[in-house]
Amino acid sequence: xxxxxxxxxxxxxxxxxxxxxxxxxxxxxxxxxxxxxxxxxxxxxxxxxxxxxxxxxxxxxxxxxxxxxxxxxxxxxxxxxxxxxxxxxxxxxxxxxxxxxxxxxxxxxxxxxxxxxxxxxxxxxxxxxxxxxxxxxxxxxxxxxxxxxxxxxxxxxxxxxxxxxxxxxxxxxxxxxxxxxxxxxxxxxxxxxxxxxxxxxxxxxxxxxxxxxxxxxxxxxxxxxxxxxxxxxxxxxxxxxxxxxxxxxxxxxxxxxxxxxxxxxxxxxxxxxxxxxxxxxxxxxxxxxxxxxxxxxxxxxxxxxxxxxxxxxxxxxxxxxxxxxxxxxxxxxxxxxxxxxxxxxxxxxxxxxxx
Numbered sequence: 001x002x003x004x005x006x007x008x009x010x011x012x013x014x015x016x017x018x019x020x021x022x023x024x025x026x027x028x029x030x031x032x033x034x035x036x037x038x039x040x041x042x043x044x045x046x047x048x049x050x051x052x053x054x055x056x057x058x059x060x061x062x063x064x065x066x067x068x069x070x071x072x073x074x075x076x077x078x079x080x081x082x083x084x085x086x087x088x089x090x091x092x093x094x095x096x097x098x099x100x101x102x103x104x105x106x107x108x109x110x111x112x113x114x115x116x117x118x119x120x121x122x123x124x125x126x127x128x129x130x131x132x133x134x135x136x137x138x139x140x141x142x143x144x145x146x147x148x149x150x151x152x153x154x155x156x157x158x159x160x161x162x163x164x165x166x167x168x169x170x171x172x173x174x175x176x177x178x179x180x181x182x183x184x185x186x187x188x189x190x191x192x193x194x195x196x197x198x199x200x201x202x203x204x205x206x207x208x209x210x211x212x213x214x215x216x217x218x219x220x221x222x223x224x225x226x227x228x229x230x231x232x233x234x235x236x237x238x239x240x241x242x243x244x245x246x247x248x249x250x251x252x253x254x255x256x257x258x259x260x261x262x263x264x265x266x267x268x269x270x271x272x273x274x275x276x277x278x279x280x281x282x283x284x285x286x287x288x289x290x291x292x293x294x295x296x297x298x299x300x301x302x303x304x305x306x307x308x309x310x311x312x313x314x315x316x317x318x319x320x321x322x323x324x325x326x327x328x329x330x331x332x333x334x335x336x337x338x339x340x341x342x343x344x345x346x347x348x349x350x351x352x353x354x355x
Contacts, residue, residue, distance in 0.1 A: 051097070052087050052090030160326070187241065202237065205236055206233075209230065209233055221262055222261065223259070223261075224257050224259045231266050231267055235287075248289065250289050251291075253293060255293040256298055259352065261298075261300060261350065266289065269302035270302055273304040277306020277346065287302065288301075296353060297352070297353060298353075300350045301347055301348065302348050303348075308341040308344075309341050323337055
């Protein structure tokens with residue numbers, strides 16, 4: 001932004017110089033001036049146009065931004081008023097400078113500073129210079145703001161893709177750990193002689209989990225009911241491993257099933273509960289998955305009665321950290337992830353807007 005502002009000023013000064021040459025030519029007219037008259041006219045033209053042009057460049061764009069909202073007619077009227085103010089103030093400033101350096105006498109100050117004393121050619125010259133510079137500066141600032149907005153959007157989209165990829169990788173790593181796959185496959189093998197249909201269903205659940213983990217390029221969010229189906233598949237597979245140590249309940253309001261949540265978000269919370277609650281206690285734990293809608297907000301929580309865990313366990317790259325970053329990227333400040341963990345009562349709560 002600083003470099004863009006720096007690059008504008010040479011062009012603004014060039015426009016001022018063009019206006020100065022125009023005013024200089026009009027001031028000389030058709031007469032053949034002496035060198036002192038020639039130099040005085042040139043210096044005065046440069047001082048006047050630069051004072052007016054710089055005031056127009058600095059002062060008019062903020063006025064347009066603040067008061068020029070609404071129709072184009074309103075913006076034009078505000079711009080003209082700003083231009084007139086810049087011309088009046090700039091001519092007075094120029095006369096003060098010329099008086100200070102000795103180009104004009106004190107008795108000539110009012111004739112050079114007061115608008116009613118200016119030659120007729122000064123009005124169109126200053127109007128053209130100040131209007132041109134004000135339009136140029138305003139359009140340059142609007143273009144810079146648009147460029148920044150586009151760059152910000154591209155950066156956010158790239159960050160969202162990166163976070164989604166990291167979350168998918170984390171979910172995949174959690175599911176393809178040897179103990180998870182080996183226990184699932186061994187359980188399926190032991191079920192085949194006694195419960196072939198159950199073994200077939202278990203294979204389908206493992207397949208669904210792997211497919212969801214490897215899926216890429218899709219939307220960043222999914223309906224809660226789709227996410228809950230993956231959660232059920234995961235818990236059914238883990239129940240084969242933990243048997244009656246893993247107990248779970250779903251308390252989902254009907255209105256909440258259609259709420260959009262980040263893909264694999266509920267799965268992340270459930271995996272966290274299995275890791276820190278079920279696996280760490282001989283008696284296992286009970287996991288409760290609940291969802292409700294109040295007004296324009298939806299709350300999804302995963303609670304357990306395990307021993308809890310420390311915030312230091314949530315290191316960089318941890319599933320909860322990735323989920324918090326994804327919520328920020330997708331919903332901005334409208335979504336949150338809260339963790340309340342203590343012995344016998346741990347809750348991870350996602351709050352998202354209802355679209």
